[in-house]
Amino acid sequence: MSPQLISSYPWQKRGVCFMSPAPAEVDAFCSLIDNVLAPDGVNTILLIVRYNYEYTSHPEVRGDQPLSLSDVKKIVGTCRRNGIELIPKMNLLGHQGIQDHASTPDGLARSHPEFLEIPLGGKQNVHFVLCPSHPDLFPFLMDLADELTDAFEAKTLHIGCDEVFSMGICDRCRGKDNGELFAGWVNRIAAHLKSRGITTMMWGDRMLDAASAGYGTWEASAINTASSLGKVDKDIIICDWHYENCPDYPSVKALTDAGYKLCLCTFSSPENAERFFDCARKQDKGNVLGTFHTTWMPITELLDRLKNNPRITEDGKDEIDWTGRVIRCYCRYYRGDDYLKLPKPTTPKNL
Numbered sequence: 001m002s003p004q005l006i007s008s009y010p011w012q013k014r015g016v017c018f019m020s021p022a023p024a025e026v027d028a029f030c031s032l033i034d035n036v037l038a039p040d041g042v043n044t045i046l047l048i049v050r051y052n053y054e055y056t057s058h059p060e061v062r063g064d065q066p067l068s069l070s071d072v073k074k075i076v077g078t079c080r081r082n083g084i085e086l087i088p089k090m091n092l093l094g095h096q097g098i099q100d101h102a103s104t105p106d107g108l109a110r111s112h113p114e115f116l117e118i119p120l121g122g123k124q125n126v127h128f129v130l131c132p133s134h135p136d137l138f139p140f141l142m143d144l145a146d147e148l149t150d151a152f153e154a155k156t157l158h159i160g161c162d163e164v165f166s167m168g169i170c171d172r173c174r175g176k177d178n179g180e181l182f183a184g185w186v187n188r189i190a191a192h193l194k195s196r197g198i199t200t201m202m203w204g205d206r207m208l209d210a211a212s213a214g215y216g217t218w219e220a221s222a223i224n225t226a227s228s229l230g231k232v233d234k235d236i237i238i239c240d241w242h243y244e245n246c247p248d249y250p251s252v253k254a255l256t257d258a259g260y261k262l263c264l265c266t267f268s269s270p271e272n273a274e275r276f277f278d279c280a281r282k283q284d285k286g287n288v289l290g291t292f293h294t295t296w297m298p299i300t301e302l303l304d305r306l307k308n309n310p311r312i313t314e315d316g317k318d319e320i321d322w323t324g325r326v327i328r329c330y331c332r333y334y335r336g337d338d339y340l341k342l343p344k345p346t347t348p349k350n351l
């Protein structure tokens, strides 16, 4: 990596977020790391594992195609030899449905529906959410978190906690302040991880107030959790995600003023990345650690796309093109390429 290629990129973490590969895709994923991501200057990978690991403490939560310990070690070794920090990601509050099939319960909700805030069959509000007041949930989840961080030899764990739309509903939680519930829950997890020398990372949307922040109710909270801003442990790294092309990104100032370290997270719009990063550059007081370009698609599709055209793609509306645009974003920022001046690609014949 030539230093001048990244000289204009101001932050330390140059990240990309991926769904975890299926076991049959691990070799191809490692090849992607060796041959594309590392040469492009990516130094941090956020890997969305969730229940796709062969947990042994509670094997009933395993997903359909879980990674084995040896699969994980392959990915760990590949990242290590490329100087890439590998951060596994779980969902330790909301998003207990299967990715892209949110109404189908994922590993934990399927095997232990008693942990849900709203019982299976009840009127779910978009996603299944865990009950932070269930007395058996915390030790159960920490068994899984310990296993996963051990397998990944992780120094940081991303605990999710985004897009929670149901809190304070069950008999245990009703009447409690949602900001207190939320802050108490994430701080309890962070304290456990800290005791094991592990830093906590999480999405920031529940700490922002949708009514005043200028964001919608996915990127910010309409369920009264925003009072957790300032109460959530300041050692938790906040992933401030915004995928829309906004005139301003006031969350950067709000989170910075509250004392948090941030990673800025974008998706399919290079224009969004441009504005978000410019806004953050102007407001950064040393709190911005870096960026994650998120992909949100099955790794097979992503690998197919990258194999055929690893750098760029034409604009488009389907997910294949979304991912191409993510790759263009990171090329722009991490390699110093100007994506607008890159030659038009030829659309691969098999797409």
Ligand SMILES: [Zn+2]
Binding pocket: 117, 130, 131, 132, 133, 134, 168, 169, 170, 171, 172, 173, 174
């Ligand atoms: Zn509850």
